Amino acid sequence: MPRLSRRHLPSLGAFATFEVAAKHLSFTAAARELNVTQAAVSQQIRALETALDTSLFRRSPGGLELSPSGATLLGAVGDGLDRLTEAIATLSAPPQVDQPITIAATIGVASHWITALTRAYRETHPDTCFTILASDEDDRLSRAAGVDIALICGNDRSRAGDELYYLFPEMVQPVCSPEFLAQNGPFHDAETLTHQPLLDLHDSHWQSRAINWQPLTWVSWFNSLGITHVPRPAPLSTNCNPILIDAARRGEGVILGWRHIVAEDLARGTLVPAHPHVLRVERANFLQVNDHARDRPDLRPFVDYVLDQSRSIAAA
Incomplete structure (x- = not known):
């Protein structure tokens, strides 16, 4: 398929509809979530497949499943919509020094290591506030809108613009x-x-x-x-x-x-x-600083503190 220019891409709404349909693997369930008719969802998916010249779903008596092209597109659409949501959140609420530093991690890491770090840090930085988001199920939480830094494991890749630091x-x-x-x-x-x-x-x-x-x-x-x-x-x-x-x-x-x-x-x-x-x-643990937070003046001292504390773990 020839490379599409941005001005020839299908509508953002079509991609959003595709993501919901792919999530449910059901046009009926997607229509219910989007509050439109099943026919409208089906029409948008057909138009998207025509514009991209590829099948996004495999239809069988057992139901829908993503085609290889659909699976590839779903990852890109999810990342793209996440970036767009993040950018809009940044525009509507520019980072301020008095805003909490928002940290994402798994439940075990958040419950023990992160809470201990933030508690100790606030002893010398009492004006710093934190929001800690913990989940073992939400694999997109580390890059959710408003998340400044995340503790991740087993992955040394970062999105363009993000910073990634090896911990231990x-x-x-x-x-x-x-x-x-x-x-x-x-x-x-x-x-x-x-x-x-x-x-x-x-x-x-x-x-x-x-x-x-x-x-x-x-x-x-x-x-x-x-x-x-x-x-x-x-x-x-x-x-x-x-x-x-x-x-x-x-x-x-x-x-x-x-x-x-x-x-x-x-x-x-x-x-x-x-x-x-x-x-x-x-596998190793990493500290991910998301792109929108890199210039926060109150974030760098905390990042340096986490890196310093991680050295004692790595040396153990």
């Missing part, structure tokens, strides 16, 4: 409460941990849209020591890292603690290492 690799270590260690430890031999209650993240945690990484489990940790571990049913399995950490604090068992997520607990002594071995994996 993924590192996990068995941790438990000091009372649990005193009653059941010490665990000098890693194999002795196999007889302890090993609390674990549920498989659904790793399938969440904002995570979707290769699982890092007890099997991974034992394998890194050359130990074959056959998991038993965990006394507690959850897709929520904060629930797992709370259980470990209460002495219910041993968890794999991500070093940055349990850093404050380790510093306070509410959790302690159950074994010295730290498993490091290839």
Whole structure:
């Protein structure tokens, strides 16, 4: 297909209709969300396919599915509409020093590491306010309108205009409460941990849209020591890292603690290492500064603070 100039592109409304239809894989559901008729949605999709000279959906007795062209277009349309929404938000509310710094992260990172960072930062910068947005399901939250910075994992790519800073690799270590260690430890031999209650993240945690990484489990940790571990049913399995950490604090068992997520607990002594071995994996954590926020005068000191604090994690 020949390259289209911008002035020959189909209407923005057609692309917006396509995104909604692709989300639902149903013209009827799209019509309901857009408050138009199903025929109107169908007509816009046909016009868009004609203008682009390609099929965007595959129609079968089982329903709709995206064609390869449709899947490619959906990613571009989603990014484009996100950028447009972000730009409009920036125009209607220019960044001001007294506006909160908005941070996006997964639930575990936001609940523990980010809250600890912002609390400590405000001790020396009491006029700085923060908004923390946490989700394991919204994979677009890191670039949502109004989000200034985001903590992301496993992805060293950034959108043009954004800044991306390496923080530290993924590192996990068995941790438990000091009372649990005193009653059941010490665990000098890693194999002795196999007889302890090993609390674990549920498989659904790793399938969440904002995570979707290769699982890092007890099997991974034992394998890194050359130990074959056959998991038993965990006394507690959850897709929520904060629930797992709370259980470990209460002495219910041993968890794999991500070093940055349990850093404050380790510093306070509410959790302690159950074994010295730290498993490091290839994926890393990054700080993403979104384009619209780069020139905020109050943001740079906080970014520098995060980078400084991350060095102690990386050196652990």
